[in-house]
Amino acid sequence: MSASSTPGPSNQDPTMLNLEVLLNLLQQQMVQHQDLMTAIQAQQQDQQTLMNMVQMQLQNAMPAPAPAPAVVTTSHPTVKFPNPMAFTGKPSGVCSYIAEIESCFTLYLNQFNTNYAKTMYFGTWLKNETVMKWFMGVTCTDATLLSDFTHLKEAIEKHFGDVDYVETTHCKL
Structure with missing residues (x-):
């Protein structure tokens, strides 16, 4: 066999080389994307687990319901005060x-x-x-x-x- 009959990088069409490189890059990006999606799903599951734990804690910490208070009617109007400002973390x-x-x-x-x-x-x-x-x-x-x-x-x-x-x-x- 001669050197010209063996396929090698120097004998391949440059367009084919570029396509192969692009395909390899796309495959790598797909793998990275799948890894990211898996990590996001795991994070969402962790958040849901935390929320479930908090809800269970709140339910367990709630006191037994008190009997309904007797309704007292008065001729005085009820005073309503403004709600407090929400805390934003500053x-x-x-x-x-x-x-x-x-x-x-x-x-x-x-x-x-x-x-x-x-x-x-x-x-x-x-x-x-x-x-x-x-x-x-x-x-x-x-x-x-x-x-x-x-x-x-x-x-x-x-x-x-x-x-x-x-x-x-x-x-x-």
């Missing part, structure tokens, strides 16, 4: 958010007479996805936080609060 908003939530506890003493009721109300006004996930994660990890508003408040201040509150206040002045 360090500058932690103190004002907590102050507004605690004001609601003072204004509605009968509704927020347990720590559990306070922590659940506290969690309903967390509107940033990151903050909500933090709340679900920390209360799932330490279920006692659901029945201890003071420690939950300390945890959010520690995690989302301003690192140097004094310096920030000085700069504002």
Whole structure:
């Protein structure tokens, strides 16, 4: 056999070489895409598992339903106060958010007479996805936080609060 009859890189059509290279690149990208899709599906399953665990924790931590209170009619109109501002995760908003939530506890003493009721109300006004996930994660990890508003408040201040509150206040002045 002569050297010219054996197929080799120098004897192949350049267009065919380019097509082979493109096909190899496409196959590599398909494999990477499949790997990414598998990772995303695993992540979604982990999130669903976490959500199920949080729901189970919340259901297990809920107190037994109290008997329905007697309906009392009065001639006085019910006073309605504005809802607190939602917390979005900004360090500058932690103190004002907590102050507004605690004001609601003072204004509605009968509704927020347990720590559990306070922590659940506290969690309903967390509107940033990151903050909500933090709340679900920390209360799932330490279920006692659901029945201890003071420690939950300390945890959010520690995690989302301003690192140097004094310096920030000085700069504002």
